[in-house]
Amino acid sequence: MDQGFEKIPNNWHEQMINLLAERIVVVDHDGTILYINEAYCEFLGTTVKHAVNRPVQEVIENTRMHIVAKTGQKELAALHPINGSEMIANRFPIIEDGKIVGAVGSVMFRTPEEWRMYKTKIQGLVEELKYYKTKLEKELKSKYQFNDLIGKSSTFLATKKLAERISRSNSSVLLIGDSGTGKELFAHAIHNSSMRASLSFVAINCASIPEHLLESELFGYDDGAFTGAKKGGKKGQFEIADNGTLFLDEIGDMPLSMQSKLLRVLQEKEVQRVGGQRSISVDVRIIAATHRDLEKLVEEGKFRQDLYYRLNVIKLEIPPLIERKEDIPLISQSLLKKLERKFYRKGIELSAEVEERLMRHSWPGNIRELENVLERSINVIDGKTIEVVHLPLYLRDMEPESNFTNIATTLNNQLTPKTPLPIFSLKETLARAERDAILNALELTNGNKLEAAKLLEIGKTSFYEKCKLYAIK
Ligand SMILES: Nc1ncnc2c1ncn2[C@@H]1O[C@H](COP(=O)(O)OP(=O)(O)OP(=O)(O)O)[C@@H](O)[C@H]1O
Ligand SMILES: [Mg+2]
Known part of the structure; x- marks a missing residue:
């Protein structure tokens, strides 16, 4: 035995x-x-x-x-x-x-019928269980990884690196960034490279839930908490996210009364269901995001300062697209790939002029706006190339590019202190500086070469020679 x-x-x-x-x-x-x-x-x-x-x-x-x-x-x-x-x-x-x-x-089983009934019943249940399991897993598991965050500009890479570094910590994260900059993607990626990755990722949009439901949504409710409450009560998102991550999106839109309740939960690490007596302890990592200026809201008395400090342990500012214009082509390519899959198309590309216009636009709606523009264009093209005529009106009607705006953008981009200049050999660095000085002078003099030469305190011939050397027309 x-x-x-x-x-x-x-x-x-x-x-x-x-x-x-x-x-x-x-x-x-x-x-x-x-x-x-x-x-x-x-x-x-x-x-x-x-x-x-x-x-x-x-x-x-x-x-x-x-x-x-x-x-x-x-x-x-x-x-x-x-x-x-x-x-x-x-x-x-x-x-x-x-x-x-x-x-x-x-x-x-006395009869095969009994067996069949048992089998079909169990099979049905097993299938149902499988369905809910995958559905739940899909919902609870966040989808994006850091690899999905596209961009090679130094501002973006610095943010991404910081986000990767802090993902392993358990401290609260506050994601600040304009609309459409990718805050939600960052939240997903942070969870997915954290130690909580295999556990739930629960996202809740504080702006889209009616105020009177927010509390029961976050903390759950007990049997008979209110008329219409489900029998046996319901878990809140805090309980569902236990051991995982809770993403509080649009935190700046959370009503003040809820802010106090949230703060208490964050401090005590316990929730009390609506209408319940028991305290349920929860271990949840908070990632909050907002496109609002929380400091201003604090000053205006619309956001609790103590909650702001609680959430603001690690602050990540996602740079807007206008501060990383050099990422536009790369992001466009990746968005096009995504859209090709969505529309069952292949080989869609941007004409050079479209690319140039995308580079010049200021993108107040950031990547979401870019995505919308590309999606709209794919819907109206016949062939494979997106031309200016396929762009929405406001991009079609942009002023044609002048060399100087281009130069100005290049210069501005290079002069932004946030973007450290790439390292070239000394010779090339000097050449680039010389070329930039010439372009700069030409811009100031509206293209008058004689005046530009004067500004630079060099002779006319030498100025022409240098223009030829740097292919400046
Ligand atoms: N770095 C990126 N690379 C590729 N796609 C991105 C990137 N950042 C954002 N996106 C895409 O842009 C869209 C907007 O991103 P997201 O929803 O994360 O923005 P958000 O900052 O949460 O915006 P809002 O404040 O309006 O909620 C999404 O479709 C997302 O897939
Ligand atoms: Mg968002």
Whole structure:
């Protein structure tokens, strides 16, 4: 006997067997009944006393137990007609020291119908369970990773690096950024590279939930908390996010009364359901996001200062697209790929002029706006190239590009202190500085070369030579 089984008192064995199998019979090598339980005997219209020690064939019609006790071949889910109804039988040989010493059999369900009903019922339940499981997993698991955050500008990379570094911490994160900059994506990515990645990611949009529902949504409610409350109560998002991450989107839109309640939960790490008495402890990492100026809201008395401090442990400012214009082509490409999948298209590209216009626009709606513009364009193109005519009116009507605005943008971009200049060789650096100085001077003089030369305090010939050298027209 396996180690551990002897710990079970002998008088438990029969009860265990009867509890686990409805009708059971045990025979020896010759097919003589050694044991048969009362349920089986009752069904057969006999008694235990009468059945034991008799050949199994004499007690159970159509039995094959004596055969299994000889051949050692188990028989699973075999149909077994008894008393005019079909039973499902399982028969196993009992082996000791490599020799067949007997067999044990059990019968379940009086009819195959009963079995089919059981099967379909269970199968239905299993499928239903699978459906809800994947649905829940999809909802609770955040989708995006840091790899999905596109951009190579130094401002963006610095933010991304910081976000990656802090994802492993448990401290609250406050994501600040204009509309459409990717705050939600950052929240997902942070959760996914945290230690909580395999646990739930619950997002709640504080602006879109009616004020009177926000509390029960966040903290849940107990039985009978209000009319219409579900029987048995309901878990709140805090409880659902336990051990995972709770993403409080649009936190700047949370009503003041809720802010106090949220603060209390954050401080005490416990929630109390609406209408409930119990305190339920929760371990949740908070990521909050807003496009609003929280400091200003604090000054105006619209946002609790203490809550602001609680949330603002790690602050990440997502740069707007206008501060990382060099990312526009790359992001456009990645958005186009995404849209191609959505629209079952392939090989969509931007004309050079479109790309130039995208670079010049200020993108107040950031990446979401860019995404909308591209989606709209894909919807109206015939071929594969997005041309200016396919752009929305406000981009179509942009002033045509002048060289100087372009130069000004380049210069501005390079002069922004946030963007450290890339390192070139000294010779190239000097050449670039010289070229930039010439472009700058030309811009100031509206393209008048003589005046530009004067501004730079160099001779006319030398100025022309340098313009030729740097391909400045
Ligand atoms: N770095 C990025 N690379 C690629 N796509 C991005 C990036 N950032 C954002 N997006 C895309 O831009 C859209 C807007 O992003 P998201 O919803 O995260 O913005 P948000 O900052 O939460 O905006 P809002 O304040 O309006 O809620 C999404 O479709 C997202 O997939
Ligand atoms: Mg958002």
